[in-house]
Amino acid sequence: MINEKFLHRREMAAWVVAAMVVLATGECVATPPDLRIRLNGRFGAVTLLPSEPLTLHLQTVPRQSPAVSGDLWFLALTSLGSFWYTDNQWWVASSTPVPVRSGSFDVTPRTLLNGVGLWEGDFSFYAGWDPWANGLIDWSALTVEAASARVTTDPVALALDHLNRVMDSEHNDFYVYKDLDDPGNHFVLPARMGPMERGVSMDLGWTNGCFQGRTCIRCTFDGIDWGGFAFLNGTLEGNQTAPQPNWGTVPGAGIDLTGAARLCLAVRGETGGERVELFAFSINDKPYGDSARKVSTGFVTLTPSWQRLCLPVADRDLHYIINGFGWVSSARETGGRPIAFYVDDISFEKPGPNVLRFLRSYDDPAGEHPVFRYGAFTYDNALALMAYLTDPTPQNMARAKLLADALVYAVDHDRFFTDGRLRNAYAAGDLPLPNGWKPHGREGTTRLPGWSEPDGRWVEDAYAVSTHTGNVAWAILALLNYVELSSESPEQKAVYGNAAQRMAQWIENHCRDSRGAGGYTGGYQGWEATANNPAGQTKLLWKSTEHNLDVFVAFRRLAMLTGDPAWLERAEHAKRFLDSMWQESEGRFLIGTVDDGVTPNRAVNPMDVNTWGYLALAGVDGSKDFRRGLDWVLNRAQVSQAGYSGFDFNDDRDGIWWEGTAQMVVALELAGRADEASFYRQHMIRWQAEALEGDGKAIVAATVDHLTTGLDWTYGRKRHVGATAWFIFALKSFNPFWPKGIAAATAP
Template identity: 35%
Template sequence: MQGNQTNFVSIIDEKISNRKSCLNSLRPLPLLAYCPISRTENKKMKKLSAAFRLLLPSPTRLLQALIILCLFSPPLAGLGGSLLAQEAGQQETILSPAPTSETVATPSTVPPVQLDALYGYLAREMDRLTDGTVVYDEYDSGAAGFYPVNWSGDVKDLTLAPDSWDSPFAGKTCLRITYQPAKKRGWAGVTWVYPNVSGGNWGERHGRVLVGATELTGWIRGKVGGELVRIEAGGVNEEGDAGLPHRDTLTLLKYEPKLLKLTTSWQPFKLVIPPGSNLTGVIGGFSIYFDAGKNRQGATVYLDDVRYNNADPNMLRLVRSYRATMADEDKSLRNAAFLYDNALALLAYLAKGDPDSARRGKILADTLVWLQNHDRYYRDGRWRNAYLAVPIDLLAADPARLPGWWQVPAGDGSGSAVAAWVEDRYQVSTDTGNMAWAVISLLAAHRKYSLPGREHHYLHAALQGAEWIERNCRIEEMAASPDVLTGKGGGYSGGFDGWGNDASGSGPQRLLWRSTEHNIDLFVAFMQLADLTNDPVWLERARHARSFVLKMYDPEQGHFLAGAIDLEGTVNREVVPLDVQTWSLLAMGHDPEFRRVIGWQDDAALPAPIRWLEDNVREVQPHPACAGSRGYRFSREGSGIWAEGTAQVAAVYNFLGSREPAEQILSSLAGPVFAAEIQPGSGRGTGIQASCPDKAETGFMKEIGEWSGQWTYPRRLHIGATAWYLLARQGVNPFWMQLFPKSP
């Protein structure tokens, strides 16, 4: 026995001595703060530690043995290695190993929806607009690189309808152009130009860079057949008007034959760009002209899928959050890439860890940095709640584009009544919680991609975002200066709401409510910044956020409240959401102060917030459309199953070591009620739908302008729900990934 003890201890000593001493790093915090373990592993640890006490009478030897348990126990191996890497000053990784059939094997209770199919959905959404610069592809896609604002000839004889449902070539809409000649000049035309400015660009501004393009292609048809049109590209201000500073760098290209005769069937057209063409400032992306003499009865033609072939799979971009429909109620979702959803997608790619996922994760991280530095108004570190889900042309002078939709004046598509671009108030605003998730994801990217001695772009962007929150959203309970915002309960406020500074001088309004969820997110973001920067100021800020969260715990009911609705500290007791229960456990379940407040001292016991969820938020009588599904509502007051929150509950059960309920929940989400292919039978990727049934109610009311109503989740494929499912299925806690969660 003594000999076995000596050999075992020598292995322990060798492991620790190779990376300095691990003992000093454990002194500030209890072991559980560094090694959060499941209830199952906890029972094993207790049995093993009891056995080691017989073998190892020295307390120091016992502690070393417990460290080795953390190092070599499979669920904790990454955590132990991370701690020793920190102690040795090495760069640590937060990534799981690259998945293999063993590491991501589907539990027997989970239907065989392959992880690659789910990641395929994310990839398909991410790549949908990277095959070239778009002239027209889909109404409200927001992807256009050129705009129909240069009208010429008898402009009142032309009408454009960019949202025609009349048998599109691809997608759900096509562009209809109607020409009714009044026989004045006898011709009319419209040119799609860059940039999009009122009155058009006739040479006043520089054009778009199309380097790499060799052709312009598209599809066209007529309504009755026999229509004759001219198609051209480039050539704007080619002769050089003395009063206009810019010429189109692309020499005028004309389709041959000069007049294209249309049929009622879709037919392709192509303009080949001659080798050696100057594509550094293309103003006129596409032109179409009608001649009254050739179309005496007028003409109606349709265009679709018009684009240049300058494809670039590595273009910066965010991923569209929802696969929305053409219904009017979906107009604000069709091209919106929500900040929070994309932070989750970045973390999901990091969790997978293969080369292509690493490439995609880096694109998302680089995009977050670019967006922060290219806002159309601000350079102060903030992000918006959502951005336009289109590739970013780094060679163009465009600022970060925000989502929206074209509002076409009824009955008039002529140049005298140009369609207006309309934006959603919430999407252009800034919420603190969304900012915090961007910070968390960028810190994960920093650990993955940053190299010693190189500039740390991701860490710098995360610091800028976190500092903006501290400057603009911190609330003190008491303050000596009148310039400091004070409010009962402290914490951090919700952010800013409304459009940016414009000509009227108005700007976004400070939100004075405080969200428990937002402060949970900030606790993790600030703790990770403290770890990476070694600056104790972030520990104080983490404590400040945690203090508010713990004040929102209701010990009588055993759950966390949504937050405070004003600076007087009035608590919102009307709606109790799911996410503050799940996120508090995932973010703070290791923290001794958190565990003390919620009365969770026994790892074998289910924490009170999760017991409360099971009793009050689990959907025990789902809608008939959701029959057979195990799921959870958005809140106690909500209705319908919220897929994202349901996956969060599975992640919590994984965190607690309760595999059986986690697998049951994941099995339900992988079933036909929620898992759906992008196109049934296509094999092009499977995503998770946001809700069941359609319009699952959250319990919260929203006010947008003069409208007010229930905030709902649509039954649409959703990258946020898909990312949470992927993380939960791989046993990854997105707040910490494989870091050791610490306490301030």
């Protein structure tokens, strides 16, 4: 019985592979519709808890007309056999193919599965179409689309799914508007249309009764003449900090939407009966206007409840779009009556799995501070890259590569600096600015996180735009780990290694310090020099033990990668500072120095200098017993709270900081203290499953909101990419400083 199933699955896999091979040889006889499978709104593979619902939706992109002729199939391969979807019979178990439609039919988007209670195991879903309506699969002209789901209780697989979901959250579709300031938005410049450009207004941050998420758009028209808004890509030049309208006169300022199936949005009237036209691609008569002819709903009558409207766009030439959405109303249509209505969730059906991007650090779209809603911190993304390396499936390695590519892109495409520095954070969403946005004359520069104030000004966070030495060092470690653990070609590895060297050279050139015991200073703070900020960034003068631990390992490993002894000397320069911060009498590291670069800062006692101290230096420097640092953490930062045991960031013990707890687990495990490691690991696994703000997958950063660090930031009850990545390290006993072990790493 089991063997039969196994054989059957292999047969089916061969069926799909055969179809792919045929397609690759180009023997198709007709243009098939594009079939796209979404699982819970996501492309690709998803991992589910047994209790989690699964929705399987089919998107279709008709190439010529929605009516096609042929055979259409939907197949689910599962551990309990194969199932075929039929319109009347739901999913039926069958060992032979069952076509859902045979003949001529509309390939309309449809939901094929919407349920809970799937059994544990792997599920593969296929949609297949061939042009001969004979009820048989015709191998020579079969189009297949596949997606997979895994139902499991494995904590690592579930945690990785959290990273996947966050990584893809802005790229499952191509958004025009999701929420105010959402980094996934495009065509972000609304420009007035109509005589005198008056009589219309919009509130892009309306919060009452929205269709989806935190905000929607409230639109008004005063009932006189006509008017509306066009959502433009716009342009940005020189020192401008806000985009300017472009109605089709500027070349190189369009967005390529090729592959989009439909433009979909949600709309409702304030009272019902409002008459509006919704459209896109309206700029058709200008030299650099929309390449696509206008699509429009025509004038439609709104209802007081939300309606979902979709406009097919796949038959248009979408390679150069400057107007992604718009609306108008007119006195003639409204009978001279003023109207108000709402729009939300405006997106083109177009996945972007390969778009360069970083992960939002906190999965908290309703959170109080915009930089935590949307900022993708460099450190968290270095960790996410490494988390994928701990489970090197082809899918995970592809994601690690995309993050490595994003780091390389970031170091080469700053909007201002060309000296190898990274910023502390980037915007989630597309990493590059859109075409036509050229701050300081540069194209494709990286987007930094920000938000609009109520008066419309765009604001950025001082920490996010700064460059701290430790964050650069973590990016170097991420690239070095990718080079060591991936099977890239030597040429490609050199690309990542060279980018790591440019980052390291920035640290050496700008942060090497001769005061006191040497080492490297904290980095540079604030915004680059502009007309409003002529002084530019400020050099930080304090020195951090953590930063120097990161720099020490990064430089040592660069020396090994490049064979260049200069990096060894630089690593030793960091090491001298580390030696001065080790307190032999107490058996622990201090946090670093104050601004004079000499006087130790004894006001703050973080635990992670000791976990990182152990992970970075044990086995490198045999003259000190860094295990004593772990005992210091056990004695000074251990917290039991609400049934959980773990560690605080500092020694006031106001709650559990799970990222640090995971660091302790890795360190204790590598120190041979497996029982203690196992104890805290079990508490983390329970926290993953039980935290109120969690989803059974992510790690919520702390057991309390505003967990103190002793420094000028706190941790809260928010799902955190960094904590989730460290959780994966803890379960995999992965040391991010020396993933192959120090002995192996330092062998000649």
